[in-house]
Amino acid sequence: MLFGITWDTSNGDLAFALSILPILLRGMLVTIQATIAGFAIAMVLGLVFAVLKSVPLKIVSWPAIVITEFFRDTPLLVQLFFLYYVLADYNIILPAFATGALALGVQYSAYMAEVYRAGIEAVARGQREAARALDLSASRTFTHIILPQAVPRVVPALGNYLVSIMKDVPVLSVVTVLEMLGVARIIGDQTFNYLVPLSMVGGLYLIMTLVASALVRFVDAKLPKRGLPFK
Amino acid sequence: MSEPIIKFEKVVKSYGNYRVLNDLDFEVARGEKVTIIGPSGSGKSTVLRILMTLEKINGGVVSVGNEPLWHEKGPNGLIPAREAHLRKMRKQLGMVFQQFNLFPHMTVLRNLTEAPMSVLGLSKQDARERAEELLQLVGLSDQAQKFPNQLSGGQQQRVGIARALAMRPKVMLFDEPTSALDPELVGEVLNVIAKLAEEHDLTMLLVTHEMRFAREVSDRVCFFDQGNIKEQGTPDELFTNPREERTRAFLKAVLEG
Numbered sequence: 037m038l039f040g041i042t043w044d045t046s047n048g049d050l051a052f053a054l055s056i057l058p059i060l061l062r063g064m065l066v067t068i069q070a071t072i073a074g075f076a077i078a079m080v081l082g083l084v085f086a087v088l089k090s091v092p093l094k095i096v097s098w099p100a101i102v103i104t105e106f107f108r109d110t111p112l113l114v115q116l117f118f119l120y121y122v123l124a125d126y127n128i129i130l131p132a133f134a135t136g137a138l139a140l141g142v143q144y145s146a147y148m149a150e151v152y153r154a155g156i157e158a159v160a161r162g163q164r165e166a167a168r169a170l171d172l173s174a175s176r177t178f179t180h181i182i183l184p185q186a187v188p189r190v191v192p193a194l195g196n197y198l199v200s201i202m203k204d205v206p207v208l209s210v211v212t213v214l215e216m217l218g219v220a221r222i223i224g225d226q227t228f229n230y231l232v233p234l235s236m237v238g239g240l241y242l243i244m245t246l247v248a249s250a251l252v253r254f255v256d257a258k259l260p261k262r263g264l265p266f267k
Numbered sequence: 268m269s270e271p272i273i274k275f276e277k278v279v280k281s282y283g284n285y286r287v288l289n290d291l292d293f294e295v296a297r298g299e300k301v302t303i304i305g306p307s308g309s310g311k312s313t314v315l316r317i318l319m320t321l322e323k324i325n326g327g328v329v330s331v332g333n334e335p336l337w338h339e340k341g342p343n344g345l346i347p348a349r350e351a352h353l354r355k356m357r358k359q360l361g362m363v364f365q366q367f368n369l370f371p372h373m374t375v376l377r378n379l380t381e382a383p384m385s386v387l388g389l390s391k392q393d394a395r396e397r398a399e400e401l402l403q404l405v406g407l408s409d410q411a412q413k414f415p416n417q418l419s420g421g422q423q424q425r426v427g428i429a430r431a432l433a434m435r436p437k438v439m440l441f442d443e444p445t446s447a448l449d450p451e452l453v454g455e456v457l458n459v460i461a462k463l464a465e466e467h468d469l470t471m472l473l474v475t476h477e478m479r480f481a482r483e484v485s486d487r488v489c490f491f492d493q494g495n496i497k498e499q500g501t502p503d504e505l506f507t508n509p510r511e512e513r514t515r516a517f518l519k520a521v522l523e524g
Contacts, residue, residue: 166368169319170382170434171357180381184372262416263372 038222045227053232056223060233063219064240070137070215071202071248077141078201079194082148086156087178089149100149107146112207115139120211136208140201148197155190156182185263188256195252199245216240272297272332272438272470273318279326280313280494287313289494290327295438300464300471302481302502305491306517311474314491315440318472319362320353331359332437358386361431365443367423369415375402375426376411379433387434394433401429405459421452425459432463439463441473453477460484478521482506490514 037043039062044055088100107115116139119130130138159182167177209218220237224230275293279286287310295301303311316322317329320336328345329336338345339352348356370378379398383389389397402408405425415423424444431439441460445453457480464471464484475481481488482502489499490511498511509515 160368162364162366162368163370165319165321166364166370168321169357169360169362170430171354171386172382173385176385180385181370260372262414263370265372
């Protein structure tokens with residue numbers, strides 16, 4: 037029994053599968069929530085890092101470069117343990133889910149910073165020159181000229197990371213987040229039937245990633261290629 | 268000639284070992300229409316780009332309206348200009364680019380109102396009125412709600428001109444405004460520039476390969492070669508009776524090409 041739902045182990049695999057489906061769907065909901073939370077953090081933090089890295093002042097850009105390099109070159113699991121166990125020693129105690137979402141967000145922000153940066157650099161130089169000739173401020177140029185043109189270009193690459201984050205969520209089970217794979221393993225441990233729940237996890241993952249990819253393609257198709265419009 | 272609004276004194280600009288501008292001395296009087304011609308790599312566009320603060324200088328002094336552009340007054344003479352000074356100085360200049368450089372994600376109207384609103388602090392209503400006046404001037408009143416990629420190259424460049432004018436600059440810089448256009452679209456852009464030259468007391472600095480046009484609109488033509496002015500004079504002097512062999516060779520090549 038898990039989440040108050042009991043499973044049926046005596047009427048064959050199909051009945052067993054049907055009985056654990058609601059439990060796995062609970063786990064799937066957590067997986068989706070962690071994906072969305074991690075992706076949202078990574079999108080915002082990634083943009084912040086991309087901006088900091090492009091600041092001409094080395095005192096600003098260097099720390100950003102070092103930090104993102106550290107995030108990219110250390111395993112997600114190390115970052116996760118660090119946030120969960122080490123911070124607790126300093127009385128910073130985060131709930132397991134928040135820790136997991138933060139670890140995902142932080143790790144992927146380092147990747148996404150590079151994507152943003154490529155998108156920002158791909159905006160034609162003439163756009164910056166026109167903005168400068170019109171005397172627009174640096175921040176206005178970034179928010180109203182560069183970014184709206186960069187965003188449509190980076191959506192496909194950012195979308196790939198959405199799928200990657202989704203596939204990394206099972207790592208969070210080591211800090212007791214009850215996402216889908218963790219749930220399936222508990223079911224397996226208790227029923228000695230691993231084949232059915234793990235196969236179902238594989239299938240459900242496939243559906244999730246296909247839906248996520250379709251969503252990204254949909255958003256990509258909807259965004260005007262010339263840039264986000266300004267009223 | 269009245270007092271100069273633009274003054275280059277011994278200006279040097281180099282890229283690595285290559286000197287684009289070589290101790291250039293150059294003046295433009297208030298209201299004067301000056302055309303710069305010359306072979307590519309002679310530094311013509313660099314003069315405009317330096318004025319628009321898109322390129323730094325490596326030596327000498329550039330002044331706009333009697334105030335140094337790339338320097339400001341420090342306790343012990345001139346020091347390199349800071350961004351605040353550049354922003355103040357830049358407001359006097361407007362630029363039209365060879366590749367138009369319109370903002371593709373904004374409508375024509377928004378292209379024209381963006382800077383007046385965010386830089387000059389105009390209200391939406393005032394910026395809009397100013398934009399509509401300018402669109403009328405360039406003959407594009409009915410295109411305000413279109414995006415740049417829905418316009419022809421000639422129309423885009425006319426928007427580019429209107430966008431620069433919306434900031435009410437004292438000096439307009441035209442950097443090969445028709446070089447990227449199909450031949451049949453050149454005329455409509457030149458007509459707008461000619462109208463501006465006739466009807467406004469704007470100071471205009473134009474880099475172009477359109478010799479006939481240069482002859483019609485300019486008060487003075489400067490022939491640039493190897494980072495300096497090789498020869499200058501009224502259009503009649505320079506085009507009909509060039510003194511320098513180099514000028515003659517260039518004009519021959521351009522006019523017969």
